[in-house]
Amino acid sequence: MDQKQNIVVIGGGLTGLTSAYYLNKKIKEENLPYQVILVEASSRLGGKLQTVYKDGFIIERGPDSWLSSKTAISELAKDVGMGDALTYNTPGKNYICARGKLYTTPGGAIFGIPTELMPFATSNLIPWAGKIRAGMDLFIPKTKTDDGDIAMGPFFRRRLGNSLVENLIEPLISGIYAGDFEKMSIMATFPDLFLKEQKYGSLIVGMKAGRKPAPKPQTPTNTTGKPKGMFLSLNTGLESLATAVEDKLSEIQILKDTCVENVEKNNDHYVLKLSNNEVIQAQSIIVTTEHQSIPKMFSKYDFLNFFEEMPATSVINVTMAFKKEAVEKDIDGGSLVVARTSGYNITSCSWNHKKWPHTTPKDHVLMRVYVGKSGSTNEDVLKLSDEKLEEIALNDVSKHIKLKEKPLFTVVTRWKEKMPQYTVGHKKRIEELKNISSEELPGVYFAGASFEGVGLADCVSQGKQAVDKVFNFLKVYNIVKN
Numbered sequence: 001m002d003q004k005q006n007i008v009v010i011g012g013g014l015t016g017l018t019s020a021y022y023l024n025k026k027i028k029e030e031n032l033p034y035q036v037i038l039v040e041a042s043s044r045l046g047g048k049l050q051t052v053y054k055d056g057f058i059i060e061r062g063p064d065s066w067l068s069s070k071t072a073i074s075e076l077a078k079d080v081g082m083g084d085a086l087t088y089n090t091p092g093k094n095y096i097c098a099r100g101k102l103y104t105t106p107g108g109a110i111f112g113i114p115t116e117l118m119p120f121a122t123s124n125l126i127p128w129a130g131k132i133r134a135g136m137d138l139f140i141p142k143t144k145t146d147d148g149d150i151a152m153g154p155f156f157r158r159r160l161g162n163s164l165v166e167n168l169i170e171p172l173i174s175g176i177y178a179g180d181f182e183k184m185s186i187m188a189t190f191p192d193l194f195l196k197e198q199k200y201g202s203l204i205v206g207m208k209a210g211r212k213p214a215p216k217p218q219t220p221t222n223t224t225g226k227p228k229g230m231f232l233s234l235n236t237g238l239e240s241l242a243t244a245v246e247d248k249l250s251e252i253q254i255l256k257d258t259c260v261e262n263v264e265k266n267n268d269h270y271v272l273k274l275s276n277n278e279v280i281q282a283q284s285i286i287v288t289t290e291h292q293s294i295p296k297m298f299s300k301y302d303f304l305n306f307f308e309e310m311p312a313t314s315v316i317n318v319t320m321a322f323k324k325e326a327v328e329k330d331i332d333g334g335s336l337v338v339a340r341t342s343g344y345n346i347t348s349c350s351w352n353h354k355k356w357p358h359t360t361p362k363d364h365v366l367m368r369v370y371v372g373k374s375g376s377t378n379e380d381v382l383k384l385s386d387e388k389l390e391e392i393a394l395n396d397v398s399k400h401i402k403l404k405e406k407p408l409f410t411v412v413t414r415w416k417e418k419m420p421q422y423t424v425g426h427k428k429r430i431e432e433l434k435n436i437s438s439e440e441l442p443g444v445y446f447a448g449a450s451f452e453g454v455g456l457a458d459c460v461s462q463g464k465q466a467v468d469k470v471f472n473f474l475k476v477y478n479i480v481k482n
């Protein structure tokens, strides 16, 4: 063991856990002379994967699912023995609340971009003037940019007009990133949309051309017999994935409640100073922390200072558990997202008991509401008491369903500056970072939500790719050394 060199993973969220798991797996399988050390600032692993188990309810404080087409996280779940817990959502009607009324998304709309005439023409969601303006996309020349990137807001408004953006595209898309549509980079979030527009000269034509054939009739899941949706989760709660990965890491050193305070290169290795006053050496490092931690850890390396400027927004969710009879009048649907035109104080609501039946005991209801405004700092909202946040959530939800009883209990979660924002130029900045880092910090790799994708599956993919980069680096390094 003494002869082994260290590979250190900084941060024990899903990205860090993924990296630690696949590093350790390869080291064991190939009997390599390395050992992994995972350093996590908090007292637990999992980062944003946080599940509350209460009275038979499974409540996700953070993420609750991923797109099933992104397979890296499902593979990780299977690799750590959680394959049987994978569960699809039950599909249901999804609504957009615009100008205070509920509308279903017009058929054929992809990310809100119409690809079929009739459902769009007959939907009352967009006023006629807005529909005609959206049709001008067919004639407007393709977007010119200085640097190959543009913010979502100006891009979509130029092509499709304000009405479609405000009532359909923004509420559908900005919820994913909790981002400011006027600043979010299209190339770092939905590059395909921009590239299709560039190729076809029209978003509508581009999206229509790229449309996959209509899905086959929904097949039942083997566990519930109900139709499958497009999202996956774990019927044991997402935090159980972190626990399952941690259980597989019994041979590695995991330092919890320990912050990496400083990292410096020293000849052929790195020296890491920890908050417990220990100093460890590493041959290679995978950094998976939030970007806010990076400038302080790498204070000697100015090229990483731009992370000080990189924004992150805050979100607040309020999950409320009810008895079934508390809901006197329900809507036939699984979720709603709110357009700014509604002037509400919530951005979305999910009927989790319908969408994710495993989360809720029989004859009960579970609603998760995001309070605040998409893309705003939500500073004032963060300061509100739990009771006030519950009141705001109930007030807006009650505009569409009738509740006759208070919740049995409510779980409020505030995520202060925890949603990294990919503003215009983000992709290029990350490319530059990688180039400079390969010169100044060879063997150090950055992976996770602040870099190349915020979704859980993207984080797992990045964590895995970083492992490949570490071993490639160590291979070259050892050849040079010998």
Ligand SMILES: Cc1cc2nc3c(=O)[nH]c(=O)nc-3n(C[C@H](O)[C@H](O)[C@H](O)COP(=O)(O)OP(=O)(O)OC[C@H]3O[C@@H](n4cnc5c(N)ncnc54)[C@H](O)[C@@H]3O)c2cc1C
Binding pocket: 010, 011, 012, 013, 014, 015, 016, 039, 040, 041, 042, 046, 047, 048, 049, 061, 062, 063, 064, 065, 066, 067, 258, 259, 260, 261, 288, 289, 290, 293, 297, 315, 317, 415, 418, 419, 447, 448, 449, 450, 453, 454, 455, 456, 457, 459
């Ligand atoms: C409310 C919410 C809902 C979301 N919903 C979804 C969803 O439904 N689907 C989806 O795909 N994605 C969703 N996301 C995004 C997704 O959850 C995150 O992008 C992902 O979990 C980030 O994982 P990570 O490992 O990169 O970072 P984190 O989970 O943030 O982990 C980083 C870790 O680094 C540690 N750390 C920081 N500094 C140091 C230091 N100096 N030394 C040591 N450790 C340090 C932190 O303590 C933390 O544990 C959601 C996010 C939030 C907040």
